[in-house]
Amino acid sequence: MGISGAYVVDGEVFRFREITPADNQAVARIIRQAFEEFQAPKIHSVYDDPETDTLSQVFDVERAGYWVVEWHGRVCAGCGFYPTAGLPEDMAEIVKFYALPEVRGKGVGRSLLRFVEEKAVGAGYARVYLESIPAFKDAVSLYRKQGYRDLPAPLGQSGHTAMTVFMAKALRGR
Numbered sequence: 001m002g003i004s005g006a007y008v009v010d011g012e013v014f015r016f017r018e019i020t021p022a023d024n025q026a027v028a029r030i031i032r033q034a035f036e037e038f039q040a041p042k043i044h045s046v047y048d049d050p051e052t053d054t055l056s057q058v059f060d061v062e063r064a065g066y067w068v069v070e071w072h073g074r075v076c077a078g079c080g081f082y083p084t085a086g087l088p089e090d091m092a093e094i095v096k097f098y099a100l101p102e103v104r105g106k107g108v109g110r111s112l113l114r115f116v117e118e119k120a121v122g123a124g125y126a127r128v129y130l131e132s133i134p135a136f137k138d139a140v141s142l143y144r145k146q147g148y149r150d151l152p153a154p155l156g157q158s159g160h161t162a163m164t165v166f167m168a169k170a171l172r173g174r
Contacts, residue, residue: 005017005067005115007069007107007108007111007112009106009107009108012071013071014069014070014071014076014103014106014108014111015069015070015071016067016068016069016111016112016115017067017068017070018065018066018067018068019055019056019059019066019067019068019078019080020056021056021057023055023056023068023075023078024053024054024055024056025053026068026074026075027052027055027068027075027078027096027098028052028053028055030075030076030077030078030098030099030100031046031047031052031096031098032047032052033100034098034099034136035047037101038135038136039135040133040135040136040162041133041162043162044159044160044161044162045133045160045162045163046095046096046160049159049160052096055078055080055096058082059080059082061083062083063083063092063123063124063125064080064081064082064083064092064123065080065081065116065119065120065123066078066079066080066095066096067079067080067112067115067116067119069099069103069108069112071103071108076099076100076102076103076108077098077099077100077103077108077109077112078096078097078098078099078112079094079095079096079097079098079109079112079113079116080094080095080096080097080116081093081094081095081116081117081119081120081123081125081128082095084129084156084157084158085156085157086155086156086157087129087155087156088127090124090125090126090127091125091126091127091128091129091155091168092120092123092125092127092128092129093128093129093130093131093156093158094113094116094117094120094128094129094130095130095158097109097112097113097116097130097139099112104138109139109142110142110146113142113146114146117169117171117172120171121171121172125171126170126171127168127169127170127171128168128169128171129151129155129156129166129167129168130143130148130166130167130168131154131158131160131163131165131166131167132163132165132167133162133163133164133165134164134165136165140165140167143167143169144167146169147169147170148167148168148169149167149168149169150165150166150167151166151167151168152166153166154166155168
């Protein structure tokens with residue numbers, strides 16, 4: 001698959017592209033590494049979700065998409081949107097948004113999130129929803145800065161019952 005976008009910081013190019021089967025193992029490793037690094041719940045979360053190992057297949061459905069970021073020839077981050085069961089028709093869930101420690105704080109995550117939101121608009125969504133945990137405080141802070149608002153309870157049926165932070169955002173142009 002071709003390059004879908006790029007972000008340049010300090011002369012370094014971070015390439016955004018759709019996930020392929022060859023990326024599954026790297027993305028699963030990035031996700032699980034973040035859970036271990038932040039001592040996040042490994043049960044009833046994306047950590048122990050069997051779909052984490054086959055994301056290219058999981059996102060090969062209508063009105064879903066997942067993109068990875070390549071840096072120095074390797075996958076260093078990923079993020080997608082998905083029509084999670086139980087969400088309203090006009091709302092997608094922002095899912096599996098994780099990055100390696102060495103790329104955090106460079107603005108890549110913010111750019112990737114905006115990129116994925118624009119793709120969600122293109123797929124017909126007016127709103128997005130996400131789930132997180134307090135241990136991922138920098139990510140939660142990023143979400144708030146990008147216009148996500150806290151919700152009192154979860155929406156939809158992600159199956160990740162260990163999550164305790166729930167947020168939503170109306171997308172631009174909708």
